Amino acid sequence: MKKRLKQNKKLEEIILQVAEVAQYLWQKGWAERNAGNISVNIDHLIEGDLDDISQYPDFELPEPYPELNNKYFFVTGTGKRMRDLARSPLKNALIIKVTNGGCSYHIFSRHKRNVPDFRPTSELPTHLSIHQKIALRGSSEKVVIHTHANELVALTHSPDVKSKEIVNNIIWGMHPEAMVFIPKGVGFVPYIIPGSVDIAKETLKEFNDHDVILWEKHGVFAIGESVFDTFDSIDIVSKSAKIWFMCKQAGFEPEGLTDKQLDELKETYTSLNK
Ligand SMILES: [Zn+2]
Known part of the structure; x- marks a missing residue:
């Protein structure tokens, strides 16, 4: 070999x-x-x-x-x-x-x-179930990465951040790149013991709509076509969370991109990424 x-x-x-x-x-x-x-x-x-x-x-x-x-x-x-x-x-x-x-x-x-x-x-069961899902839908992703991105773990510990909608408002709102490169937003799986078939099932459901999934109080899973693309997706999402925390640490509530600014980004870039 x-x-x-x-x-x-x-x-x-x-x-x-x-x-x-x-x-x-x-x-x-x-x-x-x-x-x-x-x-x-x-x-x-x-x-x-x-x-x-x-x-x-x-x-x-x-x-x-x-x-x-x-x-x-x-x-x-x-x-x-x-x-x-x-x-x-x-x-x-x-x-x-x-x-x-x-x-x-x-x-x-x-x-x-x-x-x-x-x-x-x-975590092999989770990885294989994700690869199987990719095979079943016939899409081209080859890579699955799981990591404990500090900012994303911290984000899901916030008592104010307990839904996918709130998570995505933060992720998209803090950084224009997030809307450009993560237009589907991120999925969210409430805490389940890692390594279990249950967490694999819940994660799979979220992969119907997203390529990056947060595991509450644990970390993040992402899929992509290449090793670098997959890492980059996690890095961008993590950067948004980091900016959110930096604003809070500086003592002010982040303003976030407005709906108009987000719509403008969506219109300009999502068609280019298709
Ligand atoms: Zn882990």
């Missing part, structure tokens, strides 16, 4: 992009300890089967993902740190293939590793 990876320049490029974004997440203070996870659908980059030197058994998934059967994903490892991923992506993330009609997955590794220490992120 080592040889295969080196031969596959496009896959190598994607892995380096994941490492670069992992570094950004760490530098921004959004990735304490082993926080956050990234998955990329790399199926279009794999020709034939990868060489399998891992000889791991298949691992059962909590629910089936039939649309993903035989598809390959690059996913961060459970318990792995973003700062380590940035330096050594292949030691801290892994390639999996969904198998057995979508009921299990197989790990591919450059080296034979200690299986209990080298498994995909515990």
